[in-house]
Amino acid sequence: MAIELHCFGESGNAYKAALPMELAGLDWRPVFVDFFNGATRTEAYRRDINAMGEAPVMVDGDVTLTQSGVIQQYIVEKTGRFGGADAAEAREVLRWQFWDNHKLSGQAGTVRFLMNFVPEEKRPQPVIEFMQARLRSVYDILETHLTGRDWIVGRDVTVADFSCCSYLYYPEPFGFDRADWPGIDRWLGNIQSLDGWKHPYDLMPRGG
Amino acid sequence: MAIELHCFGESGNAYKAALPMELAGLDWRPVFVDFFNGATRTEAYRRDINAMGEAPVMVDGDVTLTQSGVIQQYIVEKTGRFGGADAAEAREVLRWQFWDNHKLSGQAGTVRFLMNFVPEEKRPQPVIEFMQARLRSVYDILETHLTGRDWIVGRDVTVADFSCCSYLYYPEPFGFDRADWPGIDRWLGNIQSLDGWKHPYDLMPRGG
Numbered sequence: 254m255a256i257e258l259h260c261f262g263e264s265g266n267a268y269k270a271a272l273p274m275e276l277a278g279l280d281w282r283p284v285f286v287d288f289f290n291g292a293t294r295t296e297a298y299r300r301d302i303n304a305m306g307e308a309p310v311m312v313d314g315d316v317t318l319t320q321s322g323v324i325q326q327y328i329v330e331k332t333g334r335f336g337g338a339d340a341a342e343a344r345e346v347l348r349w350q351f352w353d354n355h356k357l358s359g360q361a362g363t364v365r366f367l368m369n370f371v372p373e374e375k376r377p378q379p380v381i382e383f384m385q386a387r388l389r390s391v392y393d394i395l396e397t398h399l400t401g402r403d404w405i406v407g408r409d410v411t412v413a414d415f416s417c418c419s420y421l422y423y424p425e426p427f428g429f430d431r432a433d434w435p436g437i438d439r440w441l442g443n444i445q446s447l448d449g450w451k452h453p454y455d456l457m458p459r460g461g
Numbered sequence: 462m463a464i465e466l467h468c469f470g471e472s473g474n475a476y477k478a479a480l481p482m483e484l485a486g487l488d489w490r491p492v493f494v495d496f497f498n499g500a501t502r503t504e505a506y507r508r509d510i511n512a513m514g515e516a517p518v519m520v521d522g523d524v525t526l527t528q529s530g531v532i533q534q535y536i537v538e539k540t541g542r543f544g545g546a547d548a549a550e551a552r553e554v555l556r557w558q559f560w561d562n563h564k565l566s567g568q569a570g571t572v573r574f575l576m577n578f579v580p581e582e583k584r585p586q587p588v589i590e591f592m593q594a595r596l597r598s599v600y601d602i603l604e605t606h607l608t609g610r611d612w613i614v615g616r617d618v619t620v621a622d623f624s625c626c627s628y629l630y631y632p633e634p635f636g637f638d639r640a641d642w643p644g645i646d647r648w649l650g651n652i653q654s655l656d657g658w659k660h661p662y663d664l665m666p667r668g669g
Binding site for chain 1: 510513514518525526549552558560566587598605
């Protein structure tokens with residue numbers, strides 16, 4: 254039976270799970286979550302799908318997982334791919350997954366949401382500016398790390414790359430421009446060059 | 462040789478690493494990071510200690526790790542404790558670690574910092590209010606989960622507990638009051654009852 258991923262195209266967090274499944278050739282299918290009409294906030298969703306009220310949720314037979322970082326680690330276990338070459342690299346992969354969740358996606362996803370999916374009159378401009386300032390130092394850390402490297406960890410692509418790239422392909426403005434960050438830009442191109450790569454909007458159904 | 466933890470008492474993220482080392486009886490010692498005087502922002506710190514410019518950093522012989530979630534997983538490997546009873550529980554532990562980093566500590570740590578360690582005239586009040594509103598739904602998810610449970614995962618304490626509790630023992634106000642959340646309050650008491658438990662300010666040197 255195909256793995257089901259409860260997701261929607263606008264979710265970079267869902268993309269973190271969908272992209273490695275697609276690239277590893279796993280048999281999976283998206284199950285659309287109508288996030289913008291409040292699906293994740295319903296009692297039924299919290300009871301039957303995810304008490305944390307978030308997407309993505311992955312269902313593989315009797316294994317149900319939430320939190321993209323955990324789903325990514327499960328894909329590593331299941332496929333033996335994208336996990337780093339040894340134990341030290343595996344820890345380094347996990348390190349960048351945590352950093353991404355805490356510092357990069359955690360803030361970039363929020364700013365993008367506030368700038369594009371909240372009515373203009375309700376946009377909290379000081380919050381957007383605060384997070385954008387913090388994000389500049391986050392992009393700077395990634396840029397410095399990627400200078401002279403093709404991938405975030407070791408010599409091959411890992412789920413650390415699929416985690417950190419997740420919000421950076423979207424066309425909606427949120428204060429990030431690839432042209433400003435040559436190391437990040439080149440690395441995003443490396444990921445796009447992988448056989449079977451797809452943009453989030455081509456991989457998952459859109460809600461917005 | 463003792464494990465070194467580069468840390469400071471005000472850091473809940475450092476506490477996530479220090480507390481399980483202490484409770485497992487590992488030979489460790491804190492190395493004070495003078496965060497409030499800019500230590501983590503120096504070139505030397507980024508070059509020699511952590512390019513991400515964060516604390517904690519753990520050094521165990523030739524293993525250097527950053528990101529509290531990774532250090533916690535290393536402690537689990539090293540001690541065989543606090544990791545959950547089986548593979549399913551281990552994934553659930555990781556899930557709550559990610560959730561905590563992304564949603565709970567990631568925001569609670571920021572709000573506490575802004576409300577207590579930034580000069581009053583520089584406090585971005587709209588940011589504080591935005592994050593406090595989001596945190597109420599985060600506490601609510603934790604409260605619901607802990608109703609009828611002693612621990613976050615399974616029947617014993619895990620690093621998921623040490624992750625999620627990390628900012629909740631601090632005396633500085635940031636909009637969280639144990640009295641408002643009876644399930645969380647009881648669970649924090651369970652952790653405090655563990656043999657050898659210490660408050661972050663008794664476990665690590667304070668900078669503020």
